Amino acid sequence: MASALVIFKPDAAHRLAVREALSSWLAEERGWKLSGLTWYQPPKELIGSHYDFLQGRPFFPWLVDFMTALPVLVGRVQAEPAELENMRYELGETRIHESRPGSLRERYGIWGGVNCMHLSDSPESGEKETQLWGRYLDLTRGDAQLGADGARPDHTFHLRSLFNQVAANVHGDLAGQEATRLLREETDLTGDRFDALCRVLLGAIG
Ligand code: DAT
Ligand code: MG
Numbered sequence: 001m002a003s004a005l006v007i008f009k010p011d012a013a014h015r016l017a018v019r020e021a022l023s024s025w026l027a028e029e030r031g032w033k034l035s036g037l038t039w040y041q042p043p044k045e046l047i048g049s050h051y052d053f054l055q056g057r058p059f060f061p062w063l064v065d066f067m068t069a070l071p072v073l074v075g076r077v078q079a080e081p082a083e084l085e086n087m088r089y090e091l092g093e094t095r096i097h098e099s100r101p102g103s104l105r106e107r108y109g110i111w112g113g114v115n116c117m118h119l120s121d122s123p124e125s126g127e128k129e130t131q132l133w134g135r136y137l138d139l140t141r142g143d144a145q146l147g148a149d150g151a152r153p154d155h156t157f158h159l160r161s162l163f164n165q166v167a168a169n170v171h172g173d174l175a176g177q178e179a180t181r182l183l184r185e186e187t188d189l190t191g192d193r194f195d196a197l198c199r200v201l202l203g204a205i206g
Pocket of ligand 2: 119120121
């Protein structure tokens with residue numbers, strides 16, 4: 001049995017319909033077991049270690065901001081290595097414009113590296129990541145209160161289109177404003193936390 005770290009990144013932890021869809025997928029437990037999900041806002045040093053192999057890449061400062069700006073949902077999955085590989089297949093490729101149609105990232109990720117969920121990519125990285133994160137929080141606690149908010153809209157595809165316009169600077173300001181309005185409908189974050197969500201999502205565009 002292998003262990004893998006699972007994280008609902010801020011775009012999935014705080015867009016309620018997406019959070020609900022991904023929790024339902026995890027709860028299917030087809031050949032895997034979820035230990036539970038805990039709310040946790042990682043410090044920069046933890047994200048720096050977790051993504052140490054990406055240090056020096058141009059998107060690295062954004063990635064650290066993205067992963068530390070808000071509380072995320074963290075948990076552990078246990079599965080046979082082949083099943084873990086299958087889960088990664090269902091998750092889809094890293095960058096949204098390359099993600100396989102029908103994968104979770106193609107369906108729920110917004111743009112670039114705003115790709116909704118982290119899942120360890122092998123038993124080796126799973127071991128390393130669960131040990132690293134286990135020094136900061138109890139991955140087996142699983143006490144997150146998710147609540148049900150099925151009434152919230154899921155604007156993923158509309159947001160992706162607007163992010164593409166921002167990136168191409170086609171009515172860029174207007175597209176950014178419209179994306180912000182749609183995000184407000186999707187989340188219960190307010191004030192500084194809502195601003196942080198918008199900052200890190202639109203920040204992916206660079
Ligand atoms: P994955 O999350 O599919 O395992 P990874 O481990 O290679 O991908 O990278 C970790 C995260 O870093 C990824 O989820 C999003 C971000 N990232 C990686 N490559 C990127 C790129 N070329 N542009 C933007 N973000 C990227
Ligand atoms: Mg990875």
